[in-house]
Amino acid sequence: MESDKKIEELLEKYFEATATVAEEETLRTYFSQESVATHLAQYAPMFQYFTSAKEERFTKQVPLKPKRNYFKWASIAAAAVLLVGLYMNRPEADPTPDDLMAMYTPEEIESAQEALAMLGMNLNKGTAQLSHLGEFEKTTNKFLTKE
Amino acid sequence: MQQSEFLNVVMPFKDKLFRLAKRLLVSTEEAEDATQEILLKLWSKNKVMESYNNVEAFAMTMTKNFCLDRLKSKQANNLKLVHSNYAEENSGLQTQLEAKDSVDWVQKIMEDLPEQQKMVLQLRDVEQYDYDEIAEMLDMQPTAVRVALSRARKLVREKLVQKHSYGIG
Structure with a gap:
């Protein structure tokens, strides 16, 4: 367990943003424990929050399979079928007076x-x-x- | 790059993308959507992804830009909802609840920070990136990162202390 003196020094460095990642880790572990020196207790919520914020996970599934262009091809096929159908069912021309x-x-x-x-x-x-x-x-x- | 390969690259940091998105967008649903969007964008770039030397930093930058764009368009479209009247804190709460409360308060304090400080704090204190990495992700000078970080940390401390003394006084 770190002495309060050490923690105070680290805190100072922390707020000046000159502490290393490892030193900041020390602070986080110190503040994650139950007994924190009373004059330092005011900083505890910060570090506790950072620790808890890291727990959040992205749980949503991502559909990675690129959407095959089924719709594109289906629409082309539908258009083709429609055209062929229209061509086949073309109504016979009405007999004209000439006929x-x-x-x-x-x-x-x-x-x-x-x-x-x-x-x-x-x-x-x-x-x-x-x-x-x-x-x-x-x-x-x-x-x-x-x- | 195959799908499994892609997943191996992306899975380790997808939570970080999500947390950054949530830090900026606040709402969980929006952050989820944003993360999904980013991952799909990354996947569509999978052919060129091998040429990026740091996919993670690249993805973080993408997330940052995406969320900032989102925020900008939202501000242009909507009225912003401002919570100026948080429920008054009950002074008679149990200490344990109070502790939990002040942890939540840090989150609220962070919501009020400027975007850049928010991101720097998130990347450093939550995700523990190096200053150089953060500088790369946010497209800033490493010294500027330090300055922003120091400022952000002090602001959080200040607000937290303010909050505590309200409770006592």
Whole structure:
């Protein structure tokens, strides 16, 4: 155990920052013990703190494996798949009027138009007749409101 | 450099990086993040690492710079939280608690020191580096390290004594 005198000298050197690492170590061990001279006790917390501060550890795991660029490659692959898919599923071009002319003779087209016109006419006839039903409804409504 | 080799080089001083980061950033989480960042940066440099003659000092310097940058950007972005109203110390506490308390006080005192003194104190009194090593890490003259260290130690002592006499008076 160091004498108080020695410790005082070391402390002086310590505060002037001229003490060696070994001398500072002596101070730390001196202040880590239970019995410290009362006039030196005020320095104890410093050295005790430095000793305890050294106990702290870095516990977090560091993922060192460099992140393989899976995402990069996956995005490239996805883009490629998308492009191929789009190419494969390209919707067939709609038949243009030119194609219609090419596929059917003018007579055929004309008869088709005629048939469609007839269909429209007859449909209109039917709906016109249906309008009589409206009259029927009006009269029933009259009865209902009278009651 | 292989991963195992890298780990062998880095593991012995990773705690020191963390403690320095924590000294500067105060918060444990932030210090952990910073340390992780530094280690990853080092790992990304593993090809050239063999050419560094002192990887540890290099890593310490990196940590210092990283944390100081962090602090700077934080100060620019956030309002600083200042604790000016620490809870009043109870004078009737048991002596053992009081001793523990004053050890914690050293930590609080150190938080208030200027960054450079903080680092010098951390590197010398906690990690026990040579003055030359500290000078290399902090990019300072060895004499400047001594001056800063002496100043820091005296400041801590002064504040600690102040604190003690408050307790008595």
